[in-house]
Amino acid sequence: MNQKLLGLTRFKSEELLGPLATVILLSIGVGAISASLQLAVQFALCNMVMVLALQIFVGNSGVLSFGHGAFAMAGAWISGMSTASERVKGNALALQDLWEPLVGFKLNLYVSIIAGALVGALIAAITGAFLMRLNGLAAGIATFALLGFSYNFFFNNITFGPGSQALPAVPKFSGIYEPLALALLVIVIVYFFNISPTARSLRSSREDLLAAPALGVSIQRVRWIAFTISGALAGISGAMYVHVAGTWQVQDYYLVFTFITLAMLVIGGSASLWGAVVGTLVVTAVGQILLLWEQGKSVLGIQFDLPNGARSLIIAGSLVGILLWRFAGLTGGREFKIPKLTSSKSSRGWGQSSQFCATLIGESCLSQRSNM
Amino acid sequence: MQPFLDAISLGGTYALAALGLGLVFGVMRLVNFAHAELITISAYVIVVTNDLPLIVSFGIAALTAALLAILTELTIYRRLRGTGPAIMLIASFGLSVGLQKSFELIFGALPRSAAVAPWMTGSSEIAGLNITVSSIVTVGLTVAILLAMGFLVEQTNLGLQLRAAATDFKTSRLLGVRSNRLIGSAFAISGILAAFVGFILVVENPQVDPMFGLNITILALVGIVIGGISSLRGAALGGFIVGFILSILNTFLGNARVYAYSYLFLAVVIILLVRPGGLLSKGNEMERV
Amino acid sequence: MAILDVRDLKSGYGKVDVLFGISFTLEAGESLGIVGPNGAGKSTLLKTIAGEITTKSGEVNLQGASITGNKPEDIVRLGLSLVPEGRQIFSGLTVTENLMLGLTGRRDKSSAKAAVEQVKSLFPVLNTHADYQAGMLSGGQQQQLAIARALVADPKVLLLDEPSLGLAPTVIADVFSKLREITASGTSVVIVEQRAHLVTAFANKTLILRAGKIQASLTPESAKDEEGLRRAYFGANS
Numbered sequence: 100m101n102q103k104l105l106g107l108t109r110f111k112s113e114e115l116l117g118p119l120a121t122v123i124l125l126s127i128g129v130g131a132i133s134a135s136l137q138l139a140v141q142f143a144l145c146n147m148v149m150v151l152a153l154q155i156f157v158g159n160s161g162v163l164s165f166g167h168g169a170f171a172m173a174g175a176w177i178s179g180m181s182t183a184s185e186r187v188k189g190n191a192l193a194l195q196d197l198w199e200p201l202v203g204f205k206l207n208l209y210v211s212i213i214a215g216a217l218v219g220a221l222i223a224a225i226t227g228a229f230l231m232r233l234n235g236l237a238a239g240i241a242t243f244a245l246l247g248f249s250y251n252f253f254f255n256n257i258t259f260g261p262g263s264q265a266l267p268a269v270p271k272f273s274g275i276y277e278p279l280a281l282a283l284l285v286i287v288i289v290y291f292f293n294i295s296p297t298a299r300s301l302r303s304s305r306e307d308l309l310a311a312p313a314l315g316v317s318i319q320r321v322r323w324i325a326f327t328i329s330g331a332l333a334g335i336s337g338a339m340y341v342h343v344a345g346t347w348q349v350q351d352y353y354l355v356f357t358f359i360t361l362a363m364l365v366i367g368g369s370a371s372l373w374g375a376v377v378g379t380l381v382v383t384a385v386g387q388i389l390l391l392w393e394q395g396k397s398v399l400g401i402q403f404d405l406p407n408g409a410r411s412l413i414i415a416g417s418l419v420g421i422l423l424w425r426f427a428g429l430t431g432g433r434e435f436k437i438p439k440l441t442s443s444k445s446s447r448g449w450g451q452s453s454q455f456c457a458t459l460i461g462e463s464c465l466s467q468r469s470n471m
Numbered sequence: 472m473q474p475f476l477d478a479i480s481l482g483g484t485y486a487l488a489a490l491g492l493g494l495v496f497g498v499m500r501l502v503n504f505a506h507a508e509l510i511t512i513s514a515y516v517i518v519v520t521n522d523l524p525l526i527v528s529f530g531i532a533a534l535t536a537a538l539l540a541i542l543t544e545l546t547i548y549r550r551l552r553g554t555g556p557a558i559m560l561i562a563s564f565g566l567s568v569g570l571q572k573s574f575e576l577i578f579g580a581l582p583r584s585a586a587v588a589p590w591m592t593g594s595s596e597i598a599g600l601n602i603t604v605s606s607i608v609t610v611g612l613t614v615a616i617l618l619a620m621g622f623l624v625e626q627t628n629l630g631l632q633l634r635a636a637a638t639d640f641k642t643s644r645l646l647g648v649r650s651n652r653l654i655g656s657a658f659a660i661s662g663i664l665a666a667f668v669g670f671i672l673v674v675e676n677p678q679v680d681p682m683f684g685l686n687i688t689i690l691a692l693v694g695i696v697i698g699g700i701s702s703l704r705g706a707a708l709g710g711f712i713v714g715f716i717l718s719i720l721n722t723f724l725g726n727a728r729v730y731a732y733s734y735l736f737l738a739v740v741i742i743l744l745v746r747p748g749g750l751l752s753k754g755n756e757m758e759r760v
Numbered sequence: 761m762a763i764l765d766v767r768d769l770k771s772g773y774g775k776v777d778v779l780f781g782i783s784f785t786l787e788a789g790e791s792l793g794i795v796g797p798n799g800a801g802k803s804t805l806l807k808t809i810a811g812e813i814t815t816k817s818g819e820v821n822l823q824g825a826s827i828t829g830n831k832p833e834d835i836v837r838l839g840l841s842l843v844p845e846g847r848q849i850f851s852g853l854t855v856t857e858n859l860m861l862g863l864t865g866r867r868d869k870s871s872a873k874a875a876v877e878q879v880k881s882l883f884p885v886l887n888t889h890a891d892y893q894a895g896m897l898s899g900g901q902q903q904q905l906a907i908a909r910a911l912v913a914d915p916k917v918l919l920l921d922e923p924s925l926g927l928a929p930t931v932i933a934d935v936f937s938k939l940r941e942i943t944a945s946g947t948s949v950v951i952v953e954q955r956a957h958l959v960t961a962f963a964n965k966t967l968i969l970r971a972g973k974i975q976a977s978l979t980p981e982s983a984k985d986e987e988g989l990r991r992a993y994f995g996a997n998s
Contacts, residue, residue: 163557229740232747236556237696240502241743244693248736255729358568365561408575415569422562423550628860635850635861642848645810647836647865647913 115290117435118376119283122147125380126282130275137275138343139387144278145340147379149360150367151289152332154375156325157364158432159298161305162235164326165357166226166242167333169249172352173222174215174334176253176260179269179347181206181214193264196257208270212281212338219334220327227326231319246357253349266347278339285332289372292328297321355411362418368428373435381429382414389413472600474722480606482715483613484671488691489710490620491664493703497637498657500556502692504563505543508570509536509662510684513669515578518679521585529670536669537662544658549651567685574681582678591674609671616667617707624703629656637701690717690735697742699749708751713739761824763788763948764809764840764917769818771808778804780972781818786917791939791949793959793966797993800969802952803845806919810842811835823916836865841910845921847902851895855886855905858894862909872912879908882938900931907938917948924958936962956983956993968992 126144130137149171157163180188181204188194188202206214226245230238254263272278292298301321304311311318341347359382367378389410392403421428488510495503516532523531547566551559591605624630632653635643644650668687673679691710698709716738720731742750762785772778778801786792794802807813809820811832820828827835832842849858859879863872880886883904889897894905903923910918920939924932936958943949953959960966960983968976968989976992983989 161557163560229744229747233696233743234700234748236502236560237700237743237747237749239557239560240692240696241739243689244736244739247689248733251730251732251736358564361561362565406576408572408580412569412572412576415565415572418565419547419562419569422554422558422565423547426551426554426558628864631853631857631861632864634853638850638852639848641812642844642850643861644832645812645836645842645844645848646861646909647833648861649833650831 110294111434113437114373114434115287117437118286118290118373121380121435122282122286122376123279126275126279136387139383140275141272141278141343142340143379143383144275144282145336145343146360146363146383147282147376148285148339149333149336149356150363150375150379151285151372152329152336153360153364154369154372155289155292155298155332156322156329158369158371158374159293159301159305159325160235160322162322163239164242164329165239165361166245166249167329167360168246168352168354168357170219170223170330170333171337171340171356172249172253172349173337174219175337175341175347175352177218178206178211178215178338179266179341180204180260181211182208182270182342183266183347184268184270187268191261191267193257193261194266197260198258201259208342212335212342215334215338216331217334219337220331223330223333224323224327227323227330231322231326246353250349250353260349261347263349267345269341269345269347271345272339272342278343281335281339285335286372286376288328288332289375292325293372297324301325359414362414364428366418366421366428368430368432370427370432371430371434374428374430374432377430378428382417385417386410386414473602473606474719476602476606476610477722478715478718480609480613481718482711482713483610483617484668485687485691485694485714485717486707486711487613487616487664487671488668488687489694489698489706489713490617490703491661491668492688492691493695493706494633494657494661494664496695496700496706497703498633498640498654499548499552499559501548501559502556502563503548503661504560504567504688504692505570506661506665506691507567507682507684507688508574509540509665510669510672510687511571511574511679511681512536512539513666514673514679514683515574515583517587517670517673518583518585518677521587525588529666532669533663533666536666537659540658540662540665541655544654549654571681571685578679578681580681582680584677584679587670587677588674605674612667612671616664620664620707623660629653633657634703637703690714693736693739697739697749699751702751705749705751709749712750762786763790763823764950765819765821765824766809767819767821769805769808769820770816771804771813771818772816773804773813777816778972779808782969782972782974783818784967784974784977786948786950788916788948789943789946790965791943791951791963793956793963794950794952794969795954795956795959795966795993796969796975798954799971801972802954802969803921805969806842806921806950806952807844810840810919812842833865836913836915837867839867839914839916840919841865841913841915841917842919843906843910843921843923846925847899847906849894849897849902849905849909851893853894854891855894855897856890858905858909859886859912862912865913868914871914875912875914879911882911882941883908899926900928900935903927903931903935904938907935907942911942911947915947917950918942920949920951922952922954924953924955932958956989960989970995 126140130140149167153164153167180201185202185205188197230241233241253260256262260266300316303314303316304318304321337352340351344351363378363382364375366382367376368374388398389405391398393405393407393410425431492503492506495501513532513536516535517528520528520531543566547562548559551562591608594601594603624633632643632648636648636653669684672687690713694709694713695706696709697712699705713735717731717735720734721728724731764786767783769782770777770779782805794805796802804813808815811830815828819826822838822840827838859876866872885901885904886908889901894902897905923935939949951959951963960978961980966978966983967974968978970993
């Protein structure tokens, strides 16, 4: 039986350095081409951090979450609110009902990002305490309620924020180096979490819901831990986003963001760090190309006339297509591996068959696909 | 009296939406986000064919929704059978977004509207009380459909097969239940139920845009979780409760009405804290989905 | 012509092969036992024949016609029913509803009523507990319901996967006596059991399956040779 248990069990430097190097090279390389591409890279790095946040929870536990946008919303809010200029906070029309202490509330940019992480973690910890008691599918649906609650609150509340309007004058990152550094940091955190015993226990519950407790694994506990950490990372993602966009707007963290980041994770392969990275890069690249085509520009000499709105349609279609073709994603749930050019027996790099048991919610694929 | 009637009417509507979702979930373990687009397409069709008699207009809408549902099953969901609920859920999410964008391309991003069933607006005096026609009609319609569905599920052969398949799909096939036909039926019925929901909603709010059915679908999904994710009765009950609470909140919150959803989600949280498996569950099940 | 003809059947789960070429035939009215240690592939064999598991290679022929690769719901209509391991009755439905479900796979619906009456006379519990929720029946009663449910589809071949599982000895004896009546009426029966002695005396022929291959074929007489039986069951070095 040649079933390899997916997931890292010990430190392999190439599995960490590969993604790091790829992200550094691509970010700097593409960012140097033009100013608009540099902005795209910055946004992509924010998305990547969110996809990584999703990966450590969804990928390891097999439980879906649609609620991470709420953490990003909150993280972005506190980071934006504490760094926006006081003058604007005191005078802007959208903020005239702002709670007094918030006007003077000021944090250093990086401290505000840490605050974003903490707020994300806090909300995740509180909501996770009861969400993780639900069975996997119910929890996933319930996280939608979390997202909806968060959106509804921020959209309508003008005491703590600008409501449906934008919070202006949030300081921006000076270039790609700050978001890049943050993204790299998150990659390292995610890698080491994934090889930790907690993550391993979590993956065991993904594979077999009944056997894991028999081994002493408290499923609720490990899910909660992963959920909380991923909440922190999602908060960072939101905080990053607000400093790339220069403004906080609640719609930026709602359905489109949730969909795109989830698509990136699934397309890349939810079971591995490399999958999260690949997914973000591929979807961003495809999205950029489609955007240029939508604008009537040509990419590397090729030109397509795309009607407006076709971009999301194509990405949605790609998501469904990937699921039909290789439901374990482009990476098949594998980590980064330098393909060996020697004997074919030892190299099991990319391109594996999708028979692999890297499915979500521990449905052993051995018994599936049986004449169904 | 009117607020109570409104609450029942909205509860009934949400129950129908939840039932459509629950049917498909029962036979396939599929959480079908694209159900929202079945509601949306029904509303679009009704609005676009508004100059035809209502029955005809609705009939076309129901047919369209049922066909769209069957089409999504044939092309996408069938290939994902056996891959697990999470993958199917994500696929349905992607499909939902894809369909939304398609509607945008076909119908445009701006809302389409028409005055549907104008005889349903206004109020009349019944039993000495002043109540809106639309709430009465909606309550009547939803009760009738729920009763019909109850009959279908409990008393017909098709219903028996649906119930069996929802419990144990594999063994049902061993007994001769035709899986493809059964699943197709479930999708078709869910399309028809979606058309009813679309109709009720569009009378109330004649502005149809690509995200028309999204809100109710998400809330209906939450309702299913409250009611008990693996029973049709639970689905309908959960949907009803969500709609009922939402309506009451809308009526009595006054200025804070904008926070209705927040309070609703809070209520959901409390219910789930007490009964993680859903209201109709036996209390402490960690169900294997 | 044999009513069931299995030729060089190979199947398994995904990349894992379980059956490595099984061949046997079954005549009309004959009873066949299949025994063997855990993991031998007995359940897999029945499930493959019934269409629940995809065949990797080989053939299954029912009354001369190939049913290899057919869907389970089609195979039932052609006259082969499987009573699955663990009975798998629908506990939330009533006894009668469970029985009615069995009729779904029956080809000749006009004689359905007669078939139901016949099965009820064979298993009286179906009458006495008609409106009970099936989940409330005892293990033995559930087994009878499962067999009855498969029978109303009018199968020519009835497959049973470990019918004695979890049942008390007297109950097992009762179940097996009912199975004798069933074979007497012309239905061929294939019984998979872990406990060889239950089946070797009952069946016309018993196959010993180990590691996905048939190791031996026994008659009730040759089964009395304990030493030979053990060798075939556990391998020559046991």
